[in-house]
Amino acid sequence: INNLNNNGIRVIVLTGDNEYVTKAICEKVNINTKRIVLGNQVDKLTDMALIRILKNTNVFAKLSPIQKARIVRLLGESGNVVGYMGDGINDSPSLVNSEVGISVDTAVDIAKETADIILLEKDLNVLNDGVIEGRKTFGNLMKYIKMAVSFNFGEVSSILIASIFLPFFPITPIQLLVQSLIYDIGQLSLPMDNIDKEYTKKPRKWNIESLKHFMLWMGPTSAIFDLLIFSLLWFVFGIREQNSSLFQTIWFSYGIISNLIGLHIIRTAKVPFIESNASKTVYLFTIIICIVAIIVPFTVIGKFLGLTNLPPFFILFIFIIPILYCFLAMIVKKQYIKKYGDWI
Incomplete structure (x- = not known):
């Protein structure tokens, strides 16, 4: 019970037993019994009045099956995600009204x-562990989605703008497809990533507004930095149309490496590598795919794609520039969290 409470899961008792038996049992498992509401009192309350009582009452006794189902329904209608556990015939209406119905293997057939879930062991820690794993899964899913929308927004925008001003494509369609395939392979490690403990301490919900805000902050940040790289290659290093294959090769390898290093910025609200570390699998995939990004231009596949061998200077350039992007992204991340109060 304490573990559930500590992880933002409130435990409410709905029972048909009398208040004396209910109070004795609840006190043994550390459930607050300062206020117990009885079924005959519930019947006299309007839905709005009952919702107000539910905000600070954890124990309801001498309830009928219909009264239990009503309370579960009102909890859901007031914005809560409700799980209900019961093993009797009279629990069926409440199991139906809840978002997650839970029963035990010794319960009646109906x-x-x-129920959606049947517990095979007499251990409520299974519920707590399941919720934590669900939050971890949701967190890793949000990492991937937010990373995809921000990087795709940034890369597509920068390529479109660069294509208007350059006399050649900064990256050809086939090169872009292979580039996307390679760093998508790197992102396959995200389901096995670590999640910050703070993230799992409270429930999370799908929020399309948060996704939109993230895209409109990190997408332009990525695009601006990409355009800066294009400018460096054109104006500083003087890579012109006759060396378009070198330009495309640099962008091909840089795009993969910058996205994979940027993954570590996006995966946590903390400072990556210092305050929060990814799993060993994520680190391994990052290292391997970064090496692949450098090796591909030297292979037969690279020649088929129209890539060329990278001079040592530009290999160093490709690794240094993403690190500078990380510092810029950290500044933007800090401002984003300050404004919206969340990250993933």
Whole structure:
């Protein structure tokens, strides 16, 4: 019970037993019994009044099946994600009204058929562990989605703008497809990534507004930095149309490496590598794919794609520039968190 409470999961008791038995049992498992509301009192309350009572009452006794189902319904309608656990025939309406119905393997058949989850062990820690794993899965999913929308927004925008001013494509369609395939392979490690403990301490919900804000902050940041790289290659290093294959090769390898290093910025609200570390699998994939990004231009596949051998100076350039992008992204991330209060 304490673990559930500590992880933002409130435990409410709905029972048909009398208040004396209910109070004795709840006190043994550390559930607050300062206020117990009875079924005959529930019947006298309007839905709005009952919702107000539910905000600070954890124990309801002498309830009928219909009263239990009503409370579960009102909890859901007031914005809560409700899980209900029961093993009897009279629990079926509440199991139906809840978002997650939970029963046990010794329950009556109708309760087990109605439930979404059936516990095979007498251990509520299974519920706590399941919720934490669900939050970890959701967190890693959001990492991938936010990384995809921000990097794609930034890269597509910068390529479109650069294509208007350059006399050649900064990267050809086939090169772009292979580039995307390679760093997508690197992102396959995200389901095995670590999640910051702070992230799993409270429930999370899908929020399209948060996704939009993230894209409109990190996407332009990525695009501006990409355009800066294009400018350096054209104006500083003097790579012109006759060396377009070198320009495309640099962008091909840089795009993969910058996205994979940027992954470590996006995966946590903390300072990566110092305050929060990715899993060993993510680090391994990052290193391998970065090496692949440098090797491909030297291979037969690279020649088929129209890439050329990279001079040592530009190999060093490709690794240094993403590090500078990380510092810029950290500044933007700090401002984003300050404004919106969240990250992933």
